Amino acid sequence: TELRLSHQWSNKDIRHQVAQIVADEVAAADVDLDIKIFGSKSLFKPREQYKPLSRGQLDMTVLPLSYAGGQQPAYNLTLMPGLVKNHDHAARLSSSPFMEALEAKMADDDVMVLVHGYLAGGFAGKDKCITSPDDVKGLQTRAAGKSFEQMLAGAGASIASMASSEIYNAMQTGVLSAANTSSSSFVSYRIYEQVSCYTPAGDVALWFMYQPLLMNKSTFDGLTEAQQAAILAGAAKAEAFYLEEAKKQDAASVTAYEEAGVEIAEMTAEDFAAWRAIAQETSYKKFVEEVPDGQALLDLALAVE
Amino acid sequence: MAGHSSAAVAHAGNNPFLRAVAAISTLAGWVSAAMIVTAVAITCQMIFIRFVLNGSTVWQTEAVIYLVISATLVGLPYVQRLRGHVNVDLIPLMLPKPARKALAILTLSASIVIVAIMLWYGYEYWHFAWARGWRSDTIWGVRLWIPYLALPFGFALFLLQLVADLVAVLLKIDQPFGLEDR
Amino acid sequence: MDPLFLGAIVAVATILVLFSGVSVALGLLIVSGGFLVIFDGMRSLELMPEILFGKLDNFALLSIPMFIIMGASISSTRAGADLYEALERWLTRVPGGLVISNLGACALFAAMSGSSPATCAAIGKMGIPEMRKRGYPDGVAAGSIAAGGTLGILIPPSVTMIVYGIATETSIGRLFLAGVIPGLLLVGLFMAWSLYSTWKSGDTNLLSARSYTWKERFEVLPRVVPFLAIILGVLYAMYGGIATPSETAAVGALLCLLIAIVIYKLWHPRDLWVVLRDSTKESVMILFIIAAAGVFSYMLSSLYITQSIAEWIGTLDVNRWVLMGAVNVFLLIAGFFLPPVAVILMAAPILLPIIITAGFDPIWFAVILTINMEIGLISPPVGLNLYVISGIAPDIQLKTILLGSLPFVACMVVAIVLLCLFPGLATWLPDAVMGARQ
Numbered sequence: 016t017e018l019r020l021s022h023q024w025s026n027k028d029i030r031h032q033v034a035q036i037v038a039d040e041v042a043a044a045d046v047d048l049d050i051k052i053f054g055s056k057s058l059f060k061p062r063e064q065y066k067p068l069s070r071g072q073l074d075m076t077v078l079p080l081s082y083a084g085g086q087q088p089a090y091n092l093t094l095m096p097g098l099v100k101n102h103d104h105a106a107r108l109s110s111s112p113f114m115e116a117l118e119a120k121m122a123d124d125d126v127m128v129l130v131h132g133y134l135a136g137g138f139a140g141k142d143k144c145i146t147s148p149d150d151v152k153g154l155q156t157r158a159a160g161k162s163f164e165q166m167l168a169g170a171g172a173s174i175a176s177m178a179s180s181e182i183y184n185a186m187q188t189g190v191l192s193a194a195n196t197s198s199s200s201f202v203s204y205r206i207y208e209q210v211s212c213y214t215p216a217g218d219v220a221l222w223f224m225y226q227p228l229l230m231n232k233s234t235f236d237g238l239t240e241a242q243q244a245a246i247l248a249g250a251a252k253a254e255a256f257y258l259e260e261a262k263k264q265d266a267a268s269v270t271a272y273e274e275a276g277v278e279i280a281e282m283t284a285e286d287f288a289a290w291r292a293i294a295q296e297t298s299y300k301k302f303v304e305e306v307p308d309g310q311a312l313l314d315l316a317l318a319v320e
Numbered sequence: 321m322a323g324h325s326s327a328a329v330a331h332a333g334n335n336p337f338l339r340a341v342a343a344i345s346t347l348a349g350w351v352s353a354a355m356i357v358t359a360v361a362i363t364c365q366m367i368f369i370r371f372v373l374n375g376s377t378v379w380q381t382e383a384v385i386y387l388v389i390s391a392t393l394v395g396l397p398y399v400q401r402l403r404g405h406v407n408v409d410l411i412p413l414m415l416p417k418p419a420r421k422a423l424a425i426l427t428l429s430a431s432i433v434i435v436a437i438m439l440w441y442g443y444e445y446w447h448f449a450w451a452r453g454w455r456s457d458t459i460w461g462v463r464l465w466i467p468y469l470a471l472p473f474g475f476a477l478f479l480l481q482l483v484a485d486l487v488a489v490l491l492k493i494d495q496p497f498g499l500e501d502r
Numbered sequence: 503m504d505p506l507f508l509g510a511i512v513a514v515a516t517i518l519v520l521f522s523g524v525s526v527a528l529g530l531l532i533v534s535g536g537f538l539v540i541f542d543g544m545r546s547l548e549l550m551p552e553i554l555f556g557k558l559d560n561f562a563l564l565s566i567p568m569f570i571i572m573g574a575s576i577s578s579t580r581a582g583a584d585l586y587e588a589l590e591r592w593l594t595r596v597p598g599g600l601v602i603s604n605l606g607a608c609a610l611f612a613a614m615s616g617s618s619p620a621t622c623a624a625i626g627k628m629g630i631p632e633m634r635k636r637g638y639p640d641g642v643a644a645g646s647i648a649a650g651g652t653l654g655i656l657i658p659p660s661v662t663m664i665v666y667g668i669a670t671e672t673s674i675g676r677l678f679l680a681g682v683i684p685g686l687l688l689v690g691l692f693m694a695w696s697l698y699s700t701w702k703s704g705d706t707n708l709l710s711a712r713s714y715t716w717k718e719r720f721e722v723l724p725r726v727v728p729f730l731a732i733i734l735g736v737l738y739a740m741y742g743g744i745a746t747p748s749e750t751a752a753v754g755a756l757l758c759l760l761i762a763i764v765i766y767k768l769w770h771p772r773d774l775w776v777v778l779r780d781s782t783k784e785s786v787m788i789l790f791i792i793a794a795a796g797v798f799s800y801m802l803s804s805l806y807i808t809q810s811i812a813e814w815i816g817t818l819d820v821n822r823w824v825l826m827g828a829v830n831v832f833l834l835i836a837g838f839f840l841p842p843v844a845v846i847l848m849a850a851p852i853l854l855p856i857i858i859t860a861g862f863d864p865i866w867f868a869v870i871l872t873i874n875m876e877i878g879l880i881s882p883p884v885g886l887n888l889y890v891i892s893g894i895a896p897d898i899q900l901k902t903i904l905l906g907s908l909p910f911v912a913c914m915v916v917a918i919v920l921l922c923l924f925p926g927l928a929t930w931l932p933d934a935v936m937g938a939r940q
């Protein structure tokens with residue numbers, strides 16, 4: 016049997032390696048199962064992957080779950096400012112009742128999680144450092160994700176929506192003065208050539224995005240027990256790797272920015288609290304309004320120590 | 321590719337069905353053009369808000385994208401009527417008239433089949449988005465069935481115009497591939 | 503089945519279907535649907551509308567209708583005539599001055615239009631009759647405009663560069679800049695050839711019959727100013743931090759429409775509708791090909807053909823210039839038959855990995871590819887610009903237009919060779935303006 020896995024990253028990316036580990040383990044188990052990886056958006060566009068996955072036209076994918084926030088608004092909690100404090104906290108969230116509630120939503124779409132994982136990100140400013148909410152006032156800012164747009168707008172930033180691939184040119188020509196995205200995108204799009212200051216994910220970080228390896232549930236259920244066991248074994252191995260590497264990504268992005276001569280700023284605990292206060296008035300509030308069981312889900316997430 | 325400029329607009333003759341389809345396609349063309357003009361206006365408004373007023377622009381990009389997609393899909397029948405969809409008519413030009421007509425019937429039928437497939441699954445996709453209440457994952461959060469409506473709508477009208485073109489060839493109201501005798 | 507062998511079957515099937523006379527976009531959908539059903543099962547048909555919609559879901563595509571509107575609104579006025587008349591008053595003493603003025607006007611117009619047929623039509627409408635009246639051979643008059651028109655997709659803005667930028671994820675701003683110097687180089691080569699052929703014909707009548715006074719020369723300049731203002735305005739918006747290239751296109755479209763309405767009094771609704779109709783027709787045609795080619799490339803990728811070809815080429819041990827030669831021959835042949843947009847979209851996903859592996863610059867390659875596409879526009883058996891010219895001047899035989907264009911094809915081949923020898927011709931300007939890439 017052949018399964019098809021689609022993702023948007025290059026074969027050097029950590030998320031490709033996660034998929035590759037599962038594919039390799041499954042191949043080594045010799046259970047007549049072959050996972051074919053279609054990377055670099057070669058099959059589906061990033062935001063077009065969840066729909067075919069949920070309809071069984073695609074077997075597996077690695078994607079930021081919030082991309083499917085339009086189909087399941089609850090997923091917006093997987094990219095909510097200040098909800099995750101650091102990578103270990105993220106790992107605890109992944110095995111909490113909160114994640115169980117989200118997995119129930121996924122099951123409604125015939126989707127299941129094989130590998131949990133969060134990646135962090137930060138801010139970059141063209142002319143100045145972005146650490147506290149005051150720093151973004153009046154700046155044309157590009158944010159990754161709806162909840163971040165709401166929070167930044169609440170802090171007085173002007174929101175310019177554009178693809179992450181357009182950040183570089185928009186920064187260069189001055190259309191943008193600040194951007195927020197993942198550590199790996201900050202490096203892969205070489206934004207360090209255009210900014211003067213980078214605020215990476217440190218001891219506290221605002222931006223965490225849940226990017227699991229998902230599988231269509233019916234397809235999984237249709238496999239033999241040996242095949243299912245091989246996939247789950249590979250997934251367990253991949254998940255451990257994912258957590259270790261996720262921590263290294265942030266340090267690697269700092270190195271890249273330092274080498275490019277970009278100033279590195281740090282977000283303090285007070286900055287974090289100030290951002291979170293704004294988020295509670297904006298993105299958290301909107302989320303609870305939009306999602307029927309939103310408050311219950313949010314409480315579950317906040318309950319995780 | 322010659323079909324792009326050497327062939328004339330599809331003939332409807334006095335056939336009421338062909339004339340009705342031609343009128344519908346023309347109307348679709350106006351709608352398509354209006355959507356393109358609206359996209360120009362919205363883009364200029366976005367630049368003004370951002371550059372002059374330094375304000376937030378959260379819905380414009382998305383609105384413009386959906387307008388251009390809709391303009392494309394809804395414009396399909398009109399462009400078909402104007403014979404604006406480029407083709408390679410090297411072989412049809414070399415063929416004797418009866419063979420050319422047979423080939424025209426074949427290609428139009430194949431076109432009708434593929435567009436009917438696109439219409440069917442396009443409708444299904446639209447219905448899926450509508451039934452599940454899908455929205456776009458942005459602050460604007462458009463209900464996706466609205467832009468997706470362009471799929472069944474555009475392909476249905478396109479199908480209609482293709483059927484009309486086939487009828488016109490069969491009834492000898494129009495020349496195969498729109499190629500006039502030279 | 504071996505994906506490479508399957509790829510060969512897809513190629514043959516695509517050629518057969520496209521040569522049947524079916525429209526290019528629907529032909530691509532038919533081929534994709536057929537292979538998906540056979541090798542991926544019926545359920546893959548479900549995905550086709552979704553993928554088609556997804557391929558169009560890209561903000562950068564907005565610039566295609568916008569840059570087409572720019573060209574269409576200006577070409578519906580007598581702006582083309584103004585442009586070459588201004589040039590002619592200044593170049594009157596040069597042998598073949600009128601051809602040269604027309605070529606210069608083509609280049610200027612190309613800087614306002616993203617498409618080649620529009621450039622051809624705009625300048626040709628007045629330029630061809632005028633050249634024939636002054637005794638230029640039909641072939642020279644028609645051929646120079648057909649060739650000059652192709653500059654529309656090399657000199658920025660350019661619809662094909664946008665499509666290449668989207669397909670390969672390269673910066674559209676950079677691609678536009680890369681076309682400037684090669685575009686000027688081509689104009690220079692075209693002019694040089696025109697000078698030489700007029701001089702060789704020895705026909706002194708081809709010198710302008712009258713000479714213009716300085717007053718006459720200067721009084722025509724104000725008519726050219728709005729166009730220079732548009733070109734500079736668009737460039738400033740694009741590279742000066744006001745808007746991204748795709749957004750700039752909308753400003754350009756609005757400015758051109760306003761100039762057509764205000765300066766050229768194009769305010770009758772029927773005239774405006776003609777502009778909109780022509781733009782809509784060309785835009786929808788191109789966008790539908792883009793969408794259908796997207797489904798086609800999904801099919802190629804899903805059947806693992808794209809990936810296998812890239813791997814296979816990687817194992818070949820050939821000289822990179824032999825490879826580049828082969829790629830050029832392939833592009834030329836494809837360009838003979840297919841519209842540029844379709845060639846770029848079908849070829850880019852397969853060719854680009856090869857090009858990069860062989861150590862060529864994707865920005866430089868965009869220029870090579872574009873010049874190949876320009877040749878296709880004016881070469882047999884089907885060339886869009888040739889048909890535009892025969893629409894403008896129906897009494898000139900297609901054969902005459904074709905023969906008249908051939909020397910210009912030779913100029914384009916020379917330009918390709920020069921670009922291979924001096925890649926900096928394409929890469930220097932974007933690097934100088936936007937900073938060097940890693």
Ligand code: NA
Pocket residue numbers: 611612613614615616617653654655656657658659660
């Ligand atoms: Na141009």
Ligand code: NA
Pocket residue numbers: 837838839877878879880881882883884885886
């Ligand atoms: Na050709």
